[in-house]
Amino acid sequence: MxxxxxxxxxxxxxxxxxxxSADLAAAVNHTLDGAGCPRLAIDRVKAHIGGGARRMLALSFAEAGHDEAGLDALYDRMLAFYADNIAVExxxxxxxxxxxxxxxxxxxxxxxxxxxxxxxxxxxxxxxxxxxxxxxxxxxxxxxxxxxxxxxxxxxxxxxxxxxxxxxxxxxxxxxxxxxxxxxxxxxxxxxxxxxxxxxxxxxxxxxxxxxxxxxxxxxxx
Incomplete structure (x- = not known):
């Protein structure tokens, strides 16, 4: 037609x-776990999605009370986890x-x-x-x-x-x-x-x- x-x-x-959202939140929370920060609910991570993965992580860490120190290494950790678990849910x-x-x-x-x-x-x-x-x-x-x-x-x-x-x-x-x-x-x-x-x-x-x-x-x- x-x-x-x-x-x-x-x-x-x-x-x-x-x-x-579930797989991105899992990657963010995996990274928060490694930094000793409290986890975020999926809906909170969802609010940070859209401007790219680094922005998502930075906003999630800020909400969890973590500053941006060492964010580059944490970002790499998140991406590696996400790549390995990209379509679980x-x-x-x-x-x-x-x-x-x-x-x-x-x-x-x-x-x-x-x-x-x-x-x-x-x-x-x-x-x-x-x-x-x-x-x-x-x-x-x-x-x-x-x-x-x-x-x-x-x-x-x-x-x-x-x-x-x-x-x-x-x-x-x-x-x-x-x-x-x-x-x-x-x-x-x-x-x-x-x-x-x-x-x-x-x-x-x-x-x-x-x-x-x-x-x-x-x-x-x-």
């Missing part, structure tokens, strides 16, 4: 396509894969732009067996320092790698919506993501409460 209004639909990964959000199937049938190219390191994003997708669904995967480190979301650079790169055309972007954080708006593409926020503020405050062009709403919302925005 060729009547779909968007040639490209991009997605954030953590908190948008996948519920990675991670799952796609309800209806996500069906929505991706519908987009593919409608002729849209599907992409990921995440602030997770590219090699970890690819390992996660490979482990879950869903890598082939995506035309490109752009991580927080793919374009070098200063070019992760909220910069529009990875959105522009997504469009270029997907061969050009009208694009939309779906995310759950201010980084996602800011990047999409700066790139000049319509944005959709998911209300079920890892929100650090009310979803209405993200400034997206539309909000969806489930993946059943995604394709109709894209059609309306188009």
């Amino acid at each position: 060729t009547d779909f209004p968007f040639a490209i639909v991009g997605f954030d990964l953590d908190g948008t396509l996948l519920d990675t 991670t799952r796609a959000f309800d209806g996500c894969l069906a929505a991706l199937d519908t987009l593919a049938r409608r002729g849209a190219r599907i992409a990921i732009v995440t602030n997770k390191a590219e090699h970890l994003a690819r390992k996660l997708l490979d482990t879950l067996g869903i890598s082939s669904r995506f035309a490109c995967v752009i991580g927080g480190d793919t374009l070098g320092p200063g070019n992760a979301k909220p910069s529009p650079a990875p959105i522009h790169e997504m469009i270029a790698r997907c061969g050009g055309g009208r694009a939309a972007f779906v995310g759950d954080s201010i980084y996602d919506i800011t990047a999409g708006r700066a790139a000049g593409v319509p944005t959709i926020a998911v209300s079920f993501g890892f929100l650090d503020r009310p979803v209405a405050d993200l400034g997206a062009d539309a909000v969806i409460d489930s993946y059943a709403d995604l394709v109709p919302t894209l059609e309306r925005l188009g």
Whole structure:
């Protein structure tokens, strides 16, 4: 079918396509354990996800009462644990894969732009067996320092790698919506993501409460 209004639909990964909160919290708490700090509940770690793993760890350590001394070594410890336990409890959000199937049938190219390191994003997708669904995967480190979301650079790169055309972007954080708006593409926020503020405050062009709403919302925005 060729009547779909968007040639490209991009997605954030953590908190948008996948519920990675349990595995990310396990990695953070493993690191807090090693530093002698109290553990954080999953919901508290979720509030720190979105700006990259280092920011997530720094905010989690601050909340646990630890300063940033030795954070580099602790960051490496967290990443190593996460890489070894990347998909223990991670799952796609309800209806996500069906929505991706519908987009593919409608002729849209599907992409990921995440602030997770590219090699970890690819390992996660490979482990879950869903890598082939995506035309490109752009991580927080793919374009070098200063070019992760909220910069529009990875959105522009997504469009270029997907061969050009009208694009939309779906995310759950201010980084996602800011990047999409700066790139000049319509944005959709998911209300079920890892929100650090009310979803209405993200400034997206539309909000969806489930993946059943995604394709109709894209059609309306188009």
